[in-house]
Amino acid sequence: MDRLETRELAYFQAVADELHFGRAAARMGIAQPALSKAIRQLERRLGVTLFERTSRAVALTEAGRVLAREARVALDAVSAAALRTQRAGTGDPRLVLAMKPGGDAGLFPAVLAAYEREPDVLPLEVVFDADSARLLREGHADAALLYSPPDELRGLDAETLLTEAAVAVLPAAHPLAGRTSLQMADLAGETLHRKPAEPRTMTSISELMHLIALGRKVAVLPRLLTTPLRDDLTTVPMADVQPISLLLAWPAHSTSPSVAALARAAAAAAHPARTSWQPG
Amino acid sequence: MDRLETRELAYFQAVADELHFGRAAARMGIAQPALSKAIRQLERRLGVTLFERTSRAVALTEAGRVLAREARVALDAVSAAALRTQRAGTGDPRLVLAMKPGGDAGLFPAVLAAYEREPDVLPLEVVFDADSARLLREGHADAALLYSPPDELRGLDAETLLTEAAVAVLPAAHPLAGRTSLQMADLAGETLHRKPAEPRTMTSISELMHLIALGRKVAVLPRLLTTPLRDDLTTVPMADVQPISLLLAWPAHSTSPSVAALARAAAAAAHPARTSWQPG
DNA sequence: CCGATCCATTCCTGCAGATTATCGATCAGG
DNA sequence: CCTGATCGATAATCTGCAGGAATGGATCGG
Numbered sequence: 013m014d015r016l017e018t019r020e021l022a023y024f025q026a027v028a029d030e031l032h033f034g035r036a037a038a039r040m041g042i043a044q045p046a047l048s049k050a051i052r053q054l055e056r057r058l059g060v061t062l063f064e065r066t067s068r069a070v071a072l073t074e075a076g077r078v079l080a081r082e083a084r085v086a087l088d089a090v091s092a093a094a095l096r097t098q099r100a101g102t103g104d105p106r107l108v109l110a111m112k113p114g115g116d117a118g119l120f121p122a123v124l125a126a127y128e129r130e131p132d133v134l135p136l137e138v139v140f141d142a143d144s145a146r147l148l149r150e151g152h153a154d155a156a157l158l159y160s161p162p163d164e165l166r167g168l169d170a171e172t173l174l175t176e177a178a179v180a181v182l183p184a185a186h187p188l189a190g191r192t193s194l195q196m197a198d199l200a201g202e203t204l205h206r207k208p209a210e211p212r213t214m215t216s217i218s219e220l221m222h223l224i225a226l227g228r229k230v231a232v233l234p235r236l237l238t239t240p241l242r243d244d245l246t247t248v249p250m251a252d253v254q255p256i257s258l259l260l261a262w263p264a265h266s267t268s269p270s271v272a273a274l275a276r277a278a279a280a281a282a283h284p285a286r287t288s289w290q291p292g
Numbered sequence: 293m294d295r296l297e298t299r300e301l302a303y304f305q306a307v308a309d310e311l312h313f314g315r316a317a318a319r320m321g322i323a324q325p326a327l328s329k330a331i332r333q334l335e336r337r338l339g340v341t342l343f344e345r346t347s348r349a350v351a352l353t354e355a356g357r358v359l360a361r362e363a364r365v366a367l368d369a370v371s372a373a374a375l376r377t378q379r380a381g382t383g384d385p386r387l388v389l390a391m392k393p394g395g396d397a398g399l400f401p402a403v404l405a406a407y408e409r410e411p412d413v414l415p416l417e418v419v420f421d422a423d424s425a426r427l428l429r430e431g432h433a434d435a436a437l438l439y440s441p442p443d444e445l446r447g448l449d450a451e452t453l454l455t456e457a458a459v460a461v462l463p464a465a466h467p468l469a470g471r472t473s474l475q476m477a478d479l480a481g482e483t484l485h486r487k488p489a490e491p492r493t494m495t496s497i498s499e500l501m502h503l504i505a506l507g508r509k510v511a512v513l514p515r516l517l518t519t520p521l522r523d524d525l526t527t528v529p530m531a532d533v534q535p536i537s538l539l540l541a542w543p544a545h546s547t548s549p550s551v552a553a554l555a556r557a558a559a560a561a562a563h564p565a566r567t568s569w570q571p572g
Numbered sequence: 573c574c575g576a577t578c579c580a581t582t583c584c585t586g587c588a589g590a591t592t593a594t595c596g597a598t599c600a601g602g
Numbered sequence: 603c604c605t606g607a608t609c610g611a612t613a614a615t616c617t618g619c620a621g622g623a624a625t626g627g628a629t630c631g632g
Contacts, residue, residue: 060381067597075381082373089369093362101340101355166545265446347628
């Protein structure tokens with residue numbers, strides 16, 4: 013069997029996302045019959061049924077679920093290949109670091125200073141985005157500062173910079189605001205924002221804080237992320253939530269000396285005690 | 293710019309490998325002009341020069357070197373997607389573990405026993421291959437036992453099972469056989485086999501041992517791999533070689549419960565002291 | 573200077589991958 | 603029960619482009 017084409021994978025992914033051939037076709041900018049035929053051909057070539065179709069509904073099979081996960085990885089790798097190649101070829105080489113606005117826990121200035129002391133490194137450019145891990149996987153960025161939901165780390169290498177206790181962020185006037193500690197069960201009735209819940213809609217920490225002040229949400233975050241805190245908010249430690257880690261992540265197959273330098277710099281900034289550091 | 297197709301990446305990879313359009317075209321089973329045109333189009337689409345061509349030689353540019361690395365990752369991910377999907381869809385689900393013949397350091401029976409005590413796991417199938425990491429990356433295997441040359445681990449997650457001192461394996465009659473320890477410099481004149489030097493040609497440990505006994509090579513290996521030792525060979529500790537680790541590796545984005553169970557079983561077999569183990 | 577080597581260009585063809593039109597199955601509503 | 607709406611599959615047809623064959627043009631060895 014010869015190799016799958018990325019077009020087929022993209023078509024499959026669209027159908028797997030939409031579970032609807034018409035909408036998926038529209039998203040791909042083609043007509044529905046073409047998509048139906050492409051998926052049928054994909055199934056024939058793999059010798060596997062990917063969707064259970066009735067005239068009313070489309071559902072993924074077990075094999076389809078496997079391909080949905082694998083296709084995402086593969087398509088990300090292909091886009092990353094193109095983007096990294098373009099960045100390498102289009103003069104002006106830079107190291108692109110992605111982070112969520114306010115998501116550096118105040119560590120960035122120290123990291124930058126340490127990075128700039130490294131010899132022979134590329135200029136550092138910072139890109140702010142709510143979904144840094146995606147930027148990394150698709151090749152828009154060379155490294156990212158992010159908090160550690162394990163499922164975002166698939167296919168990436170990472171260095172833990174610091175680990176912080178989780179606190180709930182509440183309006184100062186909230187009934188639970190006076191407590192000395194909380195459990196997740198206490199927040200059951202609230203609209204809870206918990207990383208990485210809505211990377212699309214939530215673009216910055218300050219925006220999130222604003223929503224909390226308005227009483228629209230409460231959040232559970234690593235403590236450092238909450239400072240400085242608006243005076244209409246308060247924080248309460250969470251007793252039953254694992255501490256959350258701030259990581260510097262980079263593509264698992266990176267060989268860039270500048271990425272290595274940034275990892276050294278970030279480790280040095282986060283652990284000032286260590287005088288030298290060797291990549292693992 | 294729309295997405296690169298895997299066909300283009302495969303063509304590029306062939307030219308990057310061969311540095312010769314004619315041979316690369318033959319390898320791809322197409323004519324040379326078609327390949328030239330495809331590469332030109334790829335360069336146009338990326339807006340980047342990938343090769344410096346003269347009428348006598350072809351060389352990669354800097355951007356071409358980046359794409360050569362990225363293309364390998366992307367193509368592996370695509371093949372893996374297809375293979376894993378087929379394995380998921382074609383009934384008879386199994387967990388495939390890859391290892392080099394004799395490369396389990398005698399640990400396999402204990403791992404297998406521990407694995408079979410895990411609840412709800414798939415039947416385990418073992419595939420022997422000299423290049424286990426490749427099987428893993430291309431989706432032929434779900435996990436692999438391998439020794440730790442760091443560059444083979446890109447894109448994989450791994451659990452260290454044991455770390456062993458390195459020893460030189462010499463014919464019993466070798467001039468250095470009586471030494472109590474050696475340095476790499478002592479072996480400078482020898483035909484040295486050191487992992488992962490020749491994964492293609494070297495298929496089993498016993499074959500390697502045979503070559504050493506014949507005086508064709510000497511090897512530097514983790515100590516456990518050398519037992520049981522043929523009586524016409526001897527081992528001498530290496531003073532200046534880092535200890536070598538035996539790892540259980542799996543794809544970085546694996547979510548399979550059986551892979552997790554195998555990781556637990558392998559860790560239990562390697563560290564009998566620990567009574568329970570949580571994946572990191 | 574001639575022949576060998578090797579990539580690029582030109583021109584042509586076939587088929588993969590689209591399109592539009594239509595069908596058949598399923599379900600909700602009156 | 604019909605009827606109409608929804609939604610995927612099929613049929614018939616068209617077309618852009620991947621690929622083939624022939625050839626050109628640059629470079630180098632002898």
